[in-house]
Amino acid sequence: MKTIEKISSIFRNVGKYISGIAILLMMLVIVADVFMRNIFGNPISGTYEIVQFFLMPIAVFPALGYVYWVGVLPRLSEIVAKAPKGFRNVNRLMILVIDLIVFVMLTYYSVLFAVSGFQNKMAIPVAGELISVWPIYFFVPLGFFFVVLEVLLRFFNKPEEHQEEVGI
Secondary structure, eight states, X not given: XXXXXXXXXXXXXXXXXXXXXXXXXHHHHHHHHHHIIIIISOOOTTHHXXXXXXXXXXXHGGGHHHHHHHTOSOOOHHHHHTSOHHHHHHHHHHHHHHHHXXXXXXXXXXXXXXXXXXXXXXXXXXXXXXXXXXXXXXXXXXXXXXXXXXXXXHHHSOHHHXXXXXXX
């Protein structure tokens, strides 16, 4: 169990940093484009496509496991905290089962979409040239898989352990 938690921690941190770098690159590309457009009257070709099809998915999906782990995804903690302990345990398990079902399905169908993109060699026109976009599609199931891993870890951890780790 400790090995799985350590691997999950590595995935969380790597995903967090990949997303952070993508956000920084997105900021730099947009600022450079606005600067070039307003100062020199010549914007950078393909900025919108690069941000939309490459940087935005890389900014969102690798960090999903981290976002789930820290509790940013919606919860009903205020209502559940005042309920009897038996209800809290049942509710916690019920929510984890629902999360598991939803994210396993999201992972499965996003893998199918990514494989379809790979088979069809999906590409987009950027500045007059076709650039393959299918490799980015694999970030989507990877992000959902990280959430599945976090849900599975929560099944085996006591709720208080995780809350102390992230300072809740």
